[in-house]
Amino acid sequence: MAERIADAICIFVGYLLATEIALAMHWGRIQVFPPGGASEAQSQYSSLLIFAILSWLTLTAYTETYQAHRTERLNFLARRLIQTLVVWSLVTIAAIFVLKFEFLSRQFTGYFITASMFLIFVRQLGTVLVLRSLRRSAHKWRTAVVIGGDEATCEHFAQLLTAAHPMGYQRVDVQPGKRAVDCNGNRVESDRDFKSASLEAIDDVYLIGVNDGGDGPASAGRMLSLLKQGKSVHIIPSLLDTRLFRQSLGDIAGIPVLSVSKGELSPVQAAVKRAVDFVVSALLLIVLSPVIAAIAVAVKLTSWGPALFRQKRLGLDGKPFTLFKFRTMRADAEQILKDSPSLYAKYLGNNFKLPNGEDPRLAPLGRFLRATSLDELPQLFNVLIGEMSLVGPRPIVPHEAVQYGDSAMLFMSAKPGMTGHWQVSGRSEIAEYRKRVELDLEYIRDQSFGKDLEILLRTVPAVLRRKGAN
Incomplete structure (x- = not known):
C-alpha cells in the first residue's frame, strides 16, 4: 500500500512539474485555462x-508491479517496469482522445506523462537498490528454511540465499539434518527440529522437490499448512542451475513450467550488428591510422621482433582465427616461461598470467601499451573482416576452453569482442578465472543492442581509469 501511495504522489508531482515546465517553456503564454472556458478546462x-x-x-x-522481487535480476525488473509505464502512458493518451478533452494542451500532456514516468521509474528502482544494499549490509531482517532433497542440495541452495546472492537473511536453516547457514554462507549447527517444532520464527520456506504422491516436500497439504501460518512459500522443482539461460515461467494445466532459451540475436539483429561493426571499425582504422603506425614503429624500434603479435584464438562456433595485437612482450617470451619451472608454475597458478610487476617477459613499451589498452587497436582488423565484434565475450586461446566445462559450447555461440563484460568489470582485478567465465556467459545470456551500448559506454571510462589493466 505504501508503494502505491508513493507512486500516486509521483504522478501528482509530475502534474505539478508539467505545469511549471509548460509555463517556463512557453514564457507564460501557455493557456492551461483558456479564456471563456476556464471552468471546463480546469x-x-x-x-x-x-x-x-x-x-x-x-x-x-x-x-505484479508491487509484488516482492527479492530474487529478480535488476535488468528484468527495469524492463518490466518500463513496459508497464509505456502501457500506462498509451492508455492515458488514448483516454484523452476518447473523452475528447479539447482544452488539454498536447505539450502539457507530454510533459506530464514524461515527468510522471521518470519519477515512478526512479522511485521504484531506487527503492529496490536501497533495499538490496541494506540486505547486503548488516540489515538481516528475515529467516528462512530450506526443506526437501538431500542435505548437500539443501545446504548448497542455502548458501545461494546468503553468501552467493545475499537476500537479507540473517540465517537459513536446512532440513534434513540439524544444520543451518549463517548470513556469511558458513555452515553452523542448528538447535531446531523442523519435523516436530513449529516454524514460528521462520519468514520464508523453500521447498525442494516435486509432489510425490502427496507426501513430498511440495505436497498440497504441506503448502496449505505453511500458508495458513503466514509463511512465504517458494517451490523449487529441482535444483537445476539455469542462470546462464533466458527464462520464462508459464503453466500447463495449472502445473508451473520453466522454459529456458539461450541468449542470441535474431538474424536481423545479427546483420545490423555486423554492419555496425564493419562501419565503426573501418572509420576507427582510418581515423587512428597515424596512431597505429606510430605505435608500430615505436614497438619495432624499442625491442627486437615483429611489431604485431599473432595468436590463435577460438571464435564463433569454436572456429580458430588469428588475433592481432601490438607486441607487448619480448620475442622470446615463451622460451623464458619454459626455461623457468617456478615462473611457469606461478603463471599457471595465477590464471595464465604473472602478477603485476613480476613479469620479466615484458617489452620496454609493454606495460604502457597494456595499461592504456593501445595494444588492442590491431583487433580492429579482426572486427573489420568479421572474425570479432566490437562487443562480445573474451577471445580465448584453445587450452582455456576446458575452464568453461559444459558451458564451452554456449560460450562459443557468440562472436568474441574487443571489449565486453569482463573488460569493463575490472579485467585483471578479477582474480578467479571462474568469475571471468561467469561474466562472459552472463553477457551471452543478456546480449542485445542495449547491452552492447552499455558496455561501449563503460569501456571509455574503464580505459581512462586503466581499471584492471596491467
Whole structure:
C-alpha cells in the first residue's frame, strides 16, 4: 500500500512539474485555462490527473508491479517496469482522445506523462537498490528454511540465499539434518527440529522437490499448512542451475513450467550488428591510422621482433582465427616461461598470467601499451573482416576452453569482442578465472543492442581509469 501511495504522489508531482515546465517553456503564454472556458478546462485537467492515478493503480494490479522481487535480476525488473509505464502512458493518451478533452494542451500532456514516468521509474528502482544494499549490509531482517532433497542440495541452495546472492537473511536453516547457514554462507549447527517444532520464527520456506504422491516436500497439504501460518512459500522443482539461460515461467494445466532459451540475436539483429561493426571499425582504422603506425614503429624500434603479435584464438562456433595485437612482450617470451619451472608454475597458478610487476617477459613499451589498452587497436582488423565484434565475450586461446566445462559450447555461440563484460568489470582485478567465465556467459545470456551500448559506454571510462589493466 505504501508503494502505491508513493507512486500516486509521483504522478501528482509530475502534474505539478508539467505545469511549471509548460509555463517556463512557453514564457507564460501557455493557456492551461483558456479564456471563456476556464471552468471546463480546469475540469478536464483535474480529470486527467485523477484518471492517470486510477489507471496506474488499476494497471499495476494486473502486472505484479508491487509484488516482492527479492530474487529478480535488476535488468528484468527495469524492463518490466518500463513496459508497464509505456502501457500506462498509451492508455492515458488514448483516454484523452476518447473523452475528447479539447482544452488539454498536447505539450502539457507530454510533459506530464514524461515527468510522471521518470519519477515512478526512479522511485521504484531506487527503492529496490536501497533495499538490496541494506540486505547486503548488516540489515538481516528475515529467516528462512530450506526443506526437501538431500542435505548437500539443501545446504548448497542455502548458501545461494546468503553468501552467493545475499537476500537479507540473517540465517537459513536446512532440513534434513540439524544444520543451518549463517548470513556469511558458513555452515553452523542448528538447535531446531523442523519435523516436530513449529516454524514460528521462520519468514520464508523453500521447498525442494516435486509432489510425490502427496507426501513430498511440495505436497498440497504441506503448502496449505505453511500458508495458513503466514509463511512465504517458494517451490523449487529441482535444483537445476539455469542462470546462464533466458527464462520464462508459464503453466500447463495449472502445473508451473520453466522454459529456458539461450541468449542470441535474431538474424536481423545479427546483420545490423555486423554492419555496425564493419562501419565503426573501418572509420576507427582510418581515423587512428597515424596512431597505429606510430605505435608500430615505436614497438619495432624499442625491442627486437615483429611489431604485431599473432595468436590463435577460438571464435564463433569454436572456429580458430588469428588475433592481432601490438607486441607487448619480448620475442622470446615463451622460451623464458619454459626455461623457468617456478615462473611457469606461478603463471599457471595465477590464471595464465604473472602478477603485476613480476613479469620479466615484458617489452620496454609493454606495460604502457597494456595499461592504456593501445595494444588492442590491431583487433580492429579482426572486427573489420568479421572474425570479432566490437562487443562480445573474451577471445580465448584453445587450452582455456576446458575452464568453461559444459558451458564451452554456449560460450562459443557468440562472436568474441574487443571489449565486453569482463573488460569493463575490472579485467585483471578479477582474480578467479571462474568469475571471468561467469561474466562472459552472463553477457551471452543478456546480449542485445542495449547491452552492447552499455558496455561501449563503460569501456571509455574503464580505459581512462586503466581499471584492471596491467
